Each structure stands twice: as structure tokens, then as C-alpha cells.
Amino acid sequence: MTHVHRADYHVPEQKEQKQKKEQNTRDRQGPEKGQPEYRYHDDTAQRRMSKREWEKDRKKSVAGRVVAVITIVLTVAGIVVSVIEDHGPEISSWVDTEFGEGEGAAVSEEYQYDPYEYVETSIPKTGESAEYVLSTGHYIVGTHIPEGNYAAETQDTFDTVQVHDNVNGIYLFEYEDKEENCLDDLRMYQGAIVTVGCEDTVTLKTDNGQTGLMEQGIPNPLTETVAIGSGEEKTAGIDFEPGIYDIVASGEIGIVDITVYDEVGEKIKTFSVYLGEDSGNGKEYKYMVLPEKTTIACNDGVALSLTPAETIASEDYLGFYENLY
Template identity: 40%
Template sequence: MEEAMFGKRCSLCGGKLNSNGICTECGLDNNKSDKNYRINQSECDHEPLTHVHYGKNEKPEKQPKPNTPRQSWQGSQKDNNRQQDQSWQGSTTTYSGNTGSTGRKKVGKKKKPGRIISKIIAVIVIFNVFFGIFQPMVSDILDDVISGYQENTQDYTRSDPYENVTKELPADGESVSFELTSGDYVVGVHIPEGNYQADVSYDYDTVQVDDWDSGFYLYEYAGRTDGDYLDDLRLYNGAIVHISSQTTITLYSDNAQTENILYENNPLAGQEPLVVKKDLTVGPDLPAGVYDLILVSGEGSVDVDIYTEYGESMETKNLYLGENCTDGKEYKNLVLPKNAQITLDDNMELRLTPSEKVSTTDYYQYYNY
């Protein structure tokens, strides 16, 4: 029996060696040089993990050196990309054994500028194509709309408010002139019937006429773009003229029917004026009647809500009293039936004085039109 080599083991399997250096377990000749038997080694150990084996007649492609920065898609930015690639390579850590995986730290993928620019160019191209196709259509539509609007505004004329009126006013009468502050005036009571003209101080001083018997309604001011009837106010008995002015409006006529004036004396005449500093209700706080409102101090809005005797809403008046307000500093001939409510802005003070003339003492009937 061959004598074992004392103290030596097989470099392959660790088995005992005989006197000739042959493993008694696997038969490996342990007398050979390590360069012929590279146990647990490979000729690729010193190559990069991404290297490729080629055939005898194949030529390997030139590979960049391990430490050479990758080239940018745009040659003019080599320096910037070199700096980015070097910082990226600097994050490389150790390899994990022979498994082929790396311990390289994962870096977020950066969007290439070329792709962003390409998308922007594509959007611009699509928009230009779309606009080129539909531009004539859109232009035609806009031209039609603008043209139609201009024609409507230029050709629009206000209809004649008197076209259905059958009444006629006498040609003869007296020449009269009335300087009126804001308020409600009944034709045949406060103003004689007749053809009138109005002189206003401001473009938005208004003359409003409600004539239910004759079947027409006017809302006239100098600032109307469709024309006004301030020079042709036909006032018939029973109509109500609402004046709104910062100062006064002057009405004058050459055929006023001064003989047809019918009115009643105010039953509240002679009573002391009532100074009001807070909201009030007609009935509990003051008697029903016709009043002149005069601003004592402050300025702001005065809301007058008219209700029936059963509490149903009939009408709301919104007055604005003050030095430069639309209704000036007073409002004449305000009819207040029972249950009417007056609401004042803060810091306002009013004086309510019974009006001189009234058209009726049936204050609810005044609002039944």
C-alpha cells in the first residue's frame, strides 16, 4: 500500500494524499503547479462583469475604459456631462462575491433635455396644424358675431311708448314750471295734466311715469343710449311721477290743465314732525299717512317695505339720501299704509313731516295697481 504523504491534503477535496501526491479520494495529482489547476478561480476574475467572450474569428468592439465618462448625445455639452457621469460613478460601491450583482447605489433616472424639447416641438406643430385648419372657420364665426352685434346696436331704436295711447291732451292751457325734489307726485294733485319737458342736472337724474289707465310706463334719464323722452312727457290725470335727483328736476309745460286739480287735505296736517333714529313700523310707531322725509344727519339707504293689512308684501322702495346721493336730502309725498316698515342705515336721522296734499286716504289703494 502506498504510504500517505504526512500532513498534506488534497487541494481539491481535502482528502489524504499518498506518497506520490495523488489524492486517495478524488485522484487529483497534487504535484501539478497551481497555474494548471486554479481551484475556485477563473480566467475572468480580473475582467469587468460586463465583459463578453468572443469566438476565434470575432473582433471585440472597443469598450470605454472603466474610468472614462460616458459621452453625451450632444457633443457641445461634454464637460457638463463628464461632471455628471463622474459624480454618478463615484457612487459605485463593492461587488457582491461572484453572483454578478453589484452594490451600486441606485440613482434616479434623469430626463434627457432632448426628449422635453421634442415634446414641446410636437405640441407646437400640432397646434399650428390645428389652428391652420380651423382658423378660417373661427374667424368667420367671430366676424359674424361682431358684425351682428354692431348691426343690432346701430339699428336698434326704442319703440314709441305712446303708440297704444288713445287719450289726447288739450292743445291750450297755462304755462307752468315746477322745481321738484325727489318724491312721488300724482298728476292732477301735485302736478296739473299736460305735455311737459324736464330739465335735469345730472345724466342719471330720472323721471319715471306709471300710467296704468293709459297703458304706458316711462323711465327717462339723459344718460340713456337709446334715446329719452325727457322733452316729451305726456302726463295724464291719475298717473304717478317718481322723481329721483341729487338736487332738483324742473318740469315745465305750456298747456297745463290747472283747472283739473283734485286733491284732499292731509288729515295729519298740523301734527308735529317725528324725528326717527331707528327702524320703525307704521301703526305702533307712527300713524299711517303721507309724509315728507327730510334727512337731518348722516347719509345712506332708507328701505321702505309696504305690506297689506294681512302682512303680504306689496312693494319695496330703496331710497338713498345724502349730500351726493341719488335721492338728495329729502323725499316728498311718501305714502305709508299700516304695517309699512322703515329701515335706516346706522347713524342716520330723519324727520317725517305730514305732506300738504294727498290723492286719497285709502293708503292701501294707492299701491293697488
């Protein structure tokens, strides 16, 4: 009985061990035939699921940004509208001040310069009618011609009439070919300097000449004529007396160079004038003011003769240029 019991006891044990051995063998050999392995396919599916989730998250992120931008734009627009509603008149006023009323380009095109915009006094409408035939040179209103409203008759399209009036703020440079010129409306106040440039003459006409304001002027203290040869330069105060001269050129055409200095020798003005038989300014220049230290030179084309002007307004020669330039 004891032996049988042992046999019965060991048989299940061996059978169990055999089963475990077979199971271990199957585990090492892998899956049985006909039993597919799904591990790879399961990993791919996981990757596909992860990509779809990433795309979904990315789209959500982009959509979120778009919504945020739209929100900001709407917020700013609301603020701008609110400011315009509250401060519209002030903004409109500022725009008009900075850029002009209406469209700036249209305003700029329509604007017309008024040379008499800042003139505060007017010349009496009544006065004497008169005509003055003038050649190239300077003329003082109140000394050579009376105060008045003038119209200029020129003989050439480039004959010029300039008016320089520091007191009334009038600065004109007029000629026939200039668009919208003031040759028919030249307002000349007492003390203004009128400069004419022409080959022959320019005629000034007035119907309200204020002859009652005319000053007699003073006799020119100069008595001697000065000759300046072709290509020569001379200095006032050294080679001839400073003062006011009428310049007459002999020769076909040449350039007269004039440099004006102040009392301490500082240059204050340099200018050139073409004179001669073929010059657009003619052969003569009236009332040329040459203060002390002024140099005058002519090139090889002409020679000059300086003749004392008949009547002068003042012996303050430097003051003339302070008023003119």
C-alpha cells in the first residue's frame, strides 16, 4: 500500500513538470503557426492616433491664435471709435491746422500768393496822374517818383521791375513772361526802392501819385567823373570818392563786378551787372551806390565812366544796402 501510494503521488508531479517544460519551449519558439503577431500593427495604430491627436491640437492652437488676434483688433477698433466719438471736433480741428482744410493737394493748387498780404496801410485813391520813363537803375519812391499805385509798360518780355519795401513787407520781381505778374498792380510806398532792368526803357504810370509827399532830395556832393578802364578794378575811398554814381559803359558787352564791405571790412554784398551796347540792361545804370571800401571792376569787354548822380536821397551809403538786401 505504501508503494502504490508513492507511485500515485509521483505521477502527477512528473506530468506537471512535463507540461511546464512544453510551455517554456513554446514561449521560446514564439507563437504557433496560424497565430498572427499583432504587436507591430498595434504600434502603428498608436502612432496614427498620436498624429491625429497632434494635428487636432495644432488646429486648436491656430484657431486660438486667430481668435486672440480678432479679439485684439476689435478691442482696438472699439477704442478708436470711442475716441473719435468723444474728441471728433478736436481731431478735425488739429487736422485742419496741420494739413489745411479739405484735401491738402487741392488747397495747395488753389492757393494764390498775395504780395500785399501783410500790408496794413493803403495809398490814397486820389492823386495826380503821371508817367515816368525809366532806364536801368535804382529809384527811390518819394525822391525820384511819388508814392502811388502804378502800372508798368515794358518793351521786352524780360524787362524787369523790382520793388523792395522793408517797412510794408513788399518784395516784388516782376516781368511780362512771369505767370500772374503784378505789372498792372505795383504799389509803391514812400521810401521803397524800385529797381528797373531793361535794354531801353520802362514806363511807369499812376493815377494817384502822391506828389505832395515828394522830397526835394539833396544835391550830390560828388563833382568828379571817374574812369575805369577795361580789365581794371578800383576801390572807393582809395581810387575815387565814395558816393552815388550813374555808370555808363562803352563797348559791346561786359560784366561789371561790385563788392560792398561794411565799416570793419566785412563783405556784405557781391553782385554783377551786364552792361554794354548789346546788353539786355543797356549801357547805363542809374543811381549805383558805392560806399567806402567798395570795389568795382569790369572785364575786357567794356570800359566804365562813373558820373555823379544828380539828386540823391541820403549820404548814408551803407544804409542803402541795409534797406535793399
